[in-house]
Amino acid sequence: MHILIIGAAGMVGRKLTARLVAEGGIKGRSLEKLTLVDVIKPETPQEFAGVVVAREADLSTQGEAEKLIQSRPDVIFHLAAIVSAEAELDFDKGYRVNLDGTRYLFDAIRIAHDQDGYRPRVVFTSSIAVVGAPLPYPIPDDFHLTPLTSYGTQKAISELLLSDYTRRGFFDGIGIRLPTVCIRPGKPNKAASGFFSNILREPLIGQEAVLPVSEDVRHWHTSPRSAVGYLIHAANLDLETVGPRRNLSMPGVSATVGEQIEALRRVAGDRAVRLIRRVPDEMIMKMVSGWAPGFEAKRATELGFTAEKNFDEIIRVHIEDELGGSL
Structure with a gap:
């Protein structure tokens, strides 16, 4: 199995890489190759015996997405994004990175599908920022998208694209609305949260x-350990059980x-x-x-996601x- 992680140098990406290496694969298949990509070159896991390709690339640059899927990875984790406060302060950068990069990736997969039937599993990290006030508590799974930030809007549009490209059969996609990840290790970042x-x-x-x-x-939280668990569980799921509504609000605290x-x-x-x-x-x-x-996160809980x-x-x-x- 070949797994591509876009955004692999970030905190969640590093922890996801370590967990995948430790567990040796997903979906009952052995992990043979890892491609790790970010705007800064990700570290290579020394303990992994398979093939590792670690490279610096900007998904929002035209042509990069085609290069990333040239070797036809079986599973793609799309984690790349700029955070909420930065997306709010820099409108153009937010849409370029959080939306255009996602669209380039999805289109590259679509073209590859039309060429040779390529159809990977795509696990996309969305955000609870796709909803905004006024909000009930708890928020039900069928609550409509009401983003009140540019970041939330970019994620909401990407969710709709993921659903449509999945519906058309270009890839097998699932969107994971991450709660605010807490406690994040390391130094403070630019996220408003x-x-x-x-x-x-x-x-x-x-x-x-x-x-x-x-x-x-009051806010909705999860640990880095649980965030990685969501991603791996999403990659392992039989998505026929999920149905056409492919974007899920994750459980949390x-x-x-x-x-x-x-x-x-x-x-x-x-x-x-x-x-x-x-x-x-x-x-x-x-x-x-x-x-x-x-x-409520009822659907995700019933599908086996835990926090x-x-x-x-x-x-x-x-x-x-x-x-x-x-x-």
Whole structure:
């Protein structure tokens, strides 16, 4: 089996690569080749005995998508995107990377299908940003797409393209609406949602963190471990059981910022909580006011997707996976 990961240098891409190598394949087939692509060259997993191609490429450049599928990968994980705040600040870049790159990929596969019947499994990372206020709680699976950001709009359009290209038989696609991934390891990024991770990650290692919103903000979360689990489960699924509605809201944990902080207190104590500094940010507060508080995720749960049950679990996953299992 040949697997292509576009966006392989990002946090989820790196963890997905490691998990695929550790598990040795998907869909009952042995993993023989990995192609890892990003705008910066991804690291090569040293422990993988098969063929690895790691290369620098920008999917939003015309002609790159055709090169990526020239070797006809069996499964394509499309993770490449710029994050929400960057897409909002740079309108042209957001549409070029998040929409045009996706369309180029889908069209390259369509042309290859017309040439020789090529029909891969495509797993696309969408986002809960495809919905926006006013929102019920919990949000049902059949809630209409109401994005209130450019990022959410770009993901919503891509979802529609995925459904149509799948309907036409060009590829076998599934879209995974990721909750906000928390706690993200590493340094803060440009995502407007980054503070959800920052207010936990930094205090866990004794560093100060800034909270730009009020503690009553409620949102939908998942751990990096569960996010990777969604992707692999999506690649393994018999998509005939999914039906024509190929974009799924994933299960997760609904919590207010205050509940996050109390979970941090239970796991790491008052000293960690005291490292959180309140600095209101009007732009971020405006953006989060329309964000999803939580989903039913009934379809995904019935299809076998799983996540943590509470924020204590999410924090402990971070400690296990990133901090050696203890504070």
